[in-house]
Structure formats: structure tokens, C-alpha cells
Amino acid sequence: MTKRILCWFRRDLRLDDNTALLAAYAAAEEVVPVFIFDDAILSRPDTGAVRVAFLLESLRNLDENLRARGSRLLLRRGRPEHVLAQLVTETAASAVYFNRDVEPFALVRDARVRAHLEGRCAVEGFDDGGLTAPEAVRTKAGTPYTVFTPYKQAVLAQAVLRPRPAPAALRTPADVPGDPWPSLTDLGFTTSVSLPPGGETPAQARLHDFIQNGLARYATERDVLSAEGTSRLSPYLRFGCLSPRRAYWAAREAVPEGSPGVESWIAELIWRDFYRQILFHFPHVESGAFRRAYDDLAWENNASWFDLWCQGKTGFPIVDAAMRQLLTTGWMHNRVRMIVASFLTKDLLIDWRWGERHFMKHLVDGDLAANNGGWQWAASTGTDAQPYFRIFNPTAQGKKFDPTGSYVRRYVPELRAVPDRWIHEPAQMPVEVQRAFRCVIGVDYPAPLVDHGRQRVKALTMFGRFASPEKRPGR
DNA sequence: TGAAATGTTGGGGCG
DNA sequence: ACGCCCCAACATTTC
Numbered sequence: 001m002t003k004r005i006l007c008w009f010r011r012d013l014r015l016d017d018n019t020a021l022l023a024a025y026a027a028a029e030e031v032v033p034v035f036i037f038d039d040a041i042l043s044r045p046d047t048g049a050v051r052v053a054f055l056l057e058s059l060r061n062l063d064e065n066l067r068a069r070g071s072r073l074l075l076r077r078g079r080p081e082h083v084l085a086q087l088v089t090e091t092a093a094s095a096v097y098f099n100r101d102v103e104p105f106a107l108v109r110d111a112r113v114r115a116h117l118e119g120r121c122a123v124e125g126f127d128d129g130g131l132t133a134p135e136a137v138r139t140k141a142g143t144p145y146t147v148f149t150p151y152k153q154a155v156l157a158q159a160v161l162r163p164r165p166a167p168a169a170l171r172t173p174a175d176v177p178g179d180p181w182p183s184l185t186d187l188g189f190t191t192s193v194s195l196p197p198g199g200e201t202p203a204q205a206r207l208h209d210f211i212q213n214g215l216a217r218y219a220t221e222r223d224v225l226s227a228e229g230t231s232r233l234s235p236y237l238r239f240g241c242l243s244p245r246r247a248y249w250a251a252r253e254a255v256p257e258g259s260p261g262v263e264s265w266i267a268e269l270i271w272r273d274f275y276r277q278i279l280f281h282f283p284h285v286e287s288g289a290f291r292r293a294y295d296d297l298a299w300e301n302n303a304s305w306f307d308l309w310c311q312g313k314t315g316f317p318i319v320d321a322a323m324r325q326l327l328t329t330g331w332m333h334n335r336v337r338m339i340v341a342s343f344l345t346k347d348l349l350i351d352w353r354w355g356e357r358h359f360m361k362h363l364v365d366g367d368l369a370a371n372n373g374g375w376q377w378a379a380s381t382g383t384d385a386q387p388y389f390r391i392f393n394p395t396a397q398g399k400k401f402d403p404t405g406s407y408v409r410r411y412v413p414e415l416r417a418v419p420d421r422w423i424h425e426p427a428q429m430p431v432e433v434q435r436a437f438r439c440v441i442g443v444d445y446p447a448p449l450v451d452h453g454r455q456r457v458k459a460l461t462m463f464g465r466f467a468s469p470e471k472r473p474g475r
Numbered sequence: 476t477g478a479a480a481t482g483t484t485g486g487g488g489c490g
Numbered sequence: 491a492c493g494c495c496c497c498a499a500c501a502t503t504t505c
Contacts, residue, residue, distance in 0.1 A: 223476090338476070377476090389505040390477045397477090456478085460505055482502070489494085 003028045004091050004173065006084065008098040009035045009073070010106070012128055012240035013058045014200040015065055015166035019128040020097040025167040032091050032172055033066055035059055036084075037077040040109075042187055046360035049189035050330035051238075054198040054364050056184060058239050061199025071170035074178040080109060081116035088121045091176055095121050099128035099240075102280040103368050130273040131160045131244050134280035137273075144281040145274070146290075146383040152270045163246040193330045195364055196235060203236035207247060211254045218261035223335050225407035230333060231265065234365035237272065244269055275373030278383055285372055289381035297381075297466050300349040308449060309344055310358055312412070315441075315448040317424050318398035319343050321411040328411070330364035335401055341378030342392040346459040347450055352379035380463065388463035391456050398424035414445045 005028040007021050013035075015021065024031045041047060063073040076083045084096055096117060101110070114123045127133040137145060137154050145151035184190060196202065210231045214221075221229030236242040248269055255262050279285060288295045308314055312323035322336035332340075337359075344355045356375040360366040376382025380390075402408055405423030409416045415426060417437040422429045427441045427448055434440045441447050 335476085342477095386476075387505090391505090392476095393478060453479090456505090464505085478505090480502100480504070482500105484498100484500080486496105486498090488496085490492105 001092070002030050004030045004032060004093040006032045006034055006087055006091065006093045006096045008084065008096055009033060009062065010098060010101060011238070012099045013062045014241050014243065016200065017163035017243035017246050018166070019126040020099045022164055022167060023126060024097045030171045030173050032074060032087065032093060032176060033071060034074040034076060034087060036080050037075070037182065037187065038080055046357050048361040048366065049184070049191035050193050050195055050362065050364045051366055052187055052189045053184050053191050054195055054235055055239060057198030058241050061201050065200060066170060069170040071172040074176060075181060076179050081113045084113060085116055085120065088117065091173060093121060096123045098125055100125040101129065102134050102276055104283045104286055129240065130276055131155060131248055131269060132158065132273060134277040137277065144277060146278070148271065148274055148384045151274050152267060155270050155273065160248050161245050163243050163249055193328065195330055196232065198241065200241045203233070203241035206233055206236065207242060207250055211250050215251060215261045215265060216255055216259065219264045222264070223401055225333055225335060225402045226404065238365045238367045244272065272370055275369045278373060279369040285376065285382070286368065290376055290383050291381060293466060294381040298462060299351040301351055301354070302348065305348045305449060306350055306354055309348060313446050315427065315446040316343065316394040317408040317412055317415055317426065318394050318402060321408045324411040326362050330362060332363070337374060338378055339392055339394060339397050341375055343394055345379040346391045347452060347455040349455065349459060349462065352376065352381065389460060391459060393452060395424050395452070414439060
């Protein structure tokens with residue numbers, strides 16, 4: 001009898017350097033690639049249409065690439081343990097292989113799958129989603145790292161695995177039926193956002209374009225908001241359309257060792273791993289502060305301020321541009337993610353979890369570990385977080401990272417005619433200038449929602465009261 | 476991956 | 491020539 005293994009794809013939607021897939025082909029003559037639409041995920045409030053749309057396209061691309069090699073992707077919808085049990089019976093498979101996922105939801109789900117398949121077939125999970133396995137990098141004391149820089153040194157000191165190409169021949173039994181291919185509306189979503197193309201094929205193209213044309217300038221251009229200085233690879237890494245090890249080695253081998261662009265981009269890849277291992281070792285961060293003392297912070301949580309922040313109508317141009325970039329493109333430049341997160345938590349005094357949820361709903365690259373880590377960093381509640389007294393001034397940040405205002409003008413059309421001098425503080429324009437440029441504050445563009453100086457003092461007071469004593473500055 | 480407040484220095488205007 | 495003040499420019503401290 002032909003030996004068959006089910007390869008359950010989840011967030012590793014590629015053939016290149018896919019650990020579980022390679023292992024399955026090494027162990028079996030035929031592999032059944034399957035993806036399962038899970039209503040427990042689709043119905044979650046923070047599952048956004050842009051991510052489902054990107055997922056669907058990535059699945060189509062995976063199917064095309066499988067077909068080009070004589071295989072195909074099987075789609076099913078249902079509870080994973082039931083679907084997999086059914087498929088094991090239908091195909092007489094001897095094992096289910098998948099790549100591990102460290103999210104608490106996924107760990108519970110996968111434990112349920114293991115329990116359900118016990119006695120029917122083998123179940124194996126592989127390490128795949130990062131440069132290293134989440135438990136592999138430890139301090140000398142054997143504890144997980146909670147500070148980025150030493151973590152990064154430790155990752156760089158050990159060998160990152162070399163990527164391996166897809167198996168040359170892919171054999172799949174022809175007689176296993178899948179469910180019909182759903183449309184986005186079949187899954188309960190619609191979106192008018194125009195997204196980057198999903199899938200492994202565009203991911204490879206984007207990687208090569210970035211390595212050739214962007215990497216050398218990355219260190220200097222990544223913070224220039226108007227330039228396309230970032231890699232734009234985050235959605236592909238999120239869904240595993242791109243292997244992080246492939247990305248790492250492509251960067252290492254592209255430019256001379258020690259080039260600042262390479263080092264800073266690789267540091268970003270390591271941030272991804274860092275927050276993944278934080279979520280793995282400290283799963284309580286999903287619902288609360290990494291440093292638990294901060295769970296008692298007295299956020300003001302003004303709901304109408306939150307709505308204005310979400311819509312990009314705070315009267316702070318850099319914040320509004322960023323929030324509108326998120327809604328209209330499904331993505332936000334990392335520099336402005338920090339700025340708007342600082343603004344929500346330190347200026348509006350709103351719970352970082354509200355912002356985290358909004359980001360998850362709208363980001364095409366939305367990922368629990370990275371998003372949570374970033375939010376807790378900005379809110380000063382996390383590992384290796386920004387000290388609470390380091391508060392961004394949105395106007396100063398705008399002037400620094402968007403000096404000509406071209407990023408602001410791209411997303412905030414009512415400010416397009418405003419001269420550079422006032423682009424980051426339009427409320428400072430004399431009234432006759434406002435009229436001359438058709439941007440009357442309070443009519444065409446909102447007045448600043450809050451006074452930054454005052455809110456800053458309030459935030460310092462709020463944090464100062466709840467900060468753990470040993471972390472309080474001074475003495 | 477901060478920014479504001481406060482302190483210090485030194486040049487120039489001025490009596 | 492000198493002291494005084496002002497204030498930019500820079501450095502340090504504080505949150």
C-alpha cells in the first residue's frame with residue numbers, strides 16, 4: 001500500500017523551505033496538501049477582511065504552484081480535528097504533519113487535534129515559522145530572553161538554518177475530493193482595499209526586488225515616510241508565503257558583510273522571532289501587560305476619542321495620515337505604527353488593547369505576537385519596552401520623518417494645499433492663511449483633539465503612580 | 476526607536 | 491577696556 005501523509009498548511013503557505021512539507025515528502029510516497037477554513041478563526045472579531053482576502057489569494061497561488069508540480073491543494077471547511085480525522089480515513093494516511101504555531105489559540109487547537117487523532121495516525125509538528133525555534137534561544141541561566149539586544153546577539157551567535165528548496169516532485173492521490181473553492185463573500189467578508197498580491201510567487205519577486213534595489217539604502221530610507229524604503233514583506237512573512245530563513249540568507253549573501261542596510265533589516269527579522277518567543281514563553285501577554293503591575297493602569301478610555309483616532313480625525317496630521325493609510329491600504333509604515341500607538345496610549349490615555357484590536361482588524365500583516373509586542377512596547381507595559389517617560393511628540397515626529405509633508409498629503413487630502421511650514425501643525429496657521437489655502441481649522445480639518453503638553457503630563461502622572469518602584473527613574 | 480526642562484558657555488551689543 | 495545682559499547653541503538632567 002502507498003504510504004501517504006497529510007500536510008496541513010496553516011500559516012506556511014509556500015513550497016520553498018517548508019519544513020513539514022519537506023519532511024512529509026521525505027517520509028511518504030504521496031502527500032495530501034490540505035488547508036482548512038476554521039470558523040473559530042473566521043468568526044473572531046479581530047479577523048479582518050483584508051487578511052482573509054490576502055489568505056485566499058495566497059491559497060490560490062499555493063494551489064497553482066502545487067499543480068505546476070503535479071499536485072494540488074485540498075480545501076475543506078470545518079473543525080480541524082473532524083476534517084483531519086475524516087481525511088485520514090478517506091486517504092488511509094499514516095500521519096498528519098504541520099508546522100507549529102505558538103499562538104495560544106493554535107496550541108489549544110493542535111493539542112485537540114493530537115488527542116482526536118490519537119490511535120488513528122501519527123501527528124507531527126515541526127519548527128518552521130522563525131529563524132530559530134521559539135525555545136531554542138536561552139540565556140546562560142536557561143531562561144527566555146526578555147530584552148531584545150542580548151536576544152539578537154544570541155541569535156546571531158548561533159547558526160540560522162540554510163533554506164532548502166521545495167521537493168522536486170510532488171505526488172498527490174487524484175481521488176480525494178475537496179470542498180468547492182470559496183469566494184471572499186462565501187467566507188463572510190468583503191473589502192474594497194487594494195492589497196499587494198498574495199502568495200509565494202509575488203513574495204519571491206518582492207524579496208528579490210528588495211534585496212537588489214532596497215536593501216543597501218534600507219538603513220537610511222526606512223524611516224523616511226514618503227519613500228518606499230521598507231521591504232513590504234510583512235504580509236508574506238505573516239502567512240508564511242516567504243520563509244524567514246530564505247529572507248535572512250538572501251540578505252546576508254546580497255551585500256558585503258556589515259553593510260548597515262543588511263544589519264538593520266536582519267534586526268527587524270529578529271524582532272519578529274523575539275516577539276514570537278515572548279508569546280510562547282509568556283502567553284499572558286495576549287490578554288494583559290507583560291509586566292503585570294501595569295494591568296492596574298487607570299486608562300481613561302474615552303470612546304469618542306477612540307473613534308476619531310480610528311478614523312484619522314485627531315487634528316494631528318501625522319497620526320491622521322497613518323490611521324487613514326491603515327484603513328485604505330491595509331498596511332502602515334512601522335515608524336508611524338509607533339507614533340500612533342504612542343499617541344493613543346500617552347496622549348489619549350486609551351488602553352493599548354483597544355489599539356491592538358483595531359490594528360488586528362485592519363492590518364494585512366496582522367499577527368498576534370508582533371502586534372502585541374509592538375503595542376506593549378509603545379504602551380511601556382511590555383518586555384524591553386520604551387520607558388514610560390519617553391513620549392513621542394506627534395508634531396516633532398512628523399517634522400523629523402516627513403519633513404516635506406508628502407506622506408501627510410498623500411493620505412490627508414484636505415491638507416494638500418497647506419505649505420510645508422504648517423503641514424504638521426496646521427492649527428498654527430493664521431486665519432487668513434487658512435482661508436487662502438482652503439483649509440479652515442475646525443471646518444476643513446479638525447482642531448487638535450488634545451493639548452499634547454498637557455496630556456503628556458497626565459500620562460506621566462498616571463504611569464508614575466503605577467510604575468513598579470525599581471523601574472522608576474532616579475535614585 | 477524622546478522630548479522638555481534646566482544648566483552652561485561664549486559671542487556680541489551696549490553703556 | 492570692562493561689566494553686564496541677552497540669548498543662541500550646546501550639554502545635562504529629568505520625566
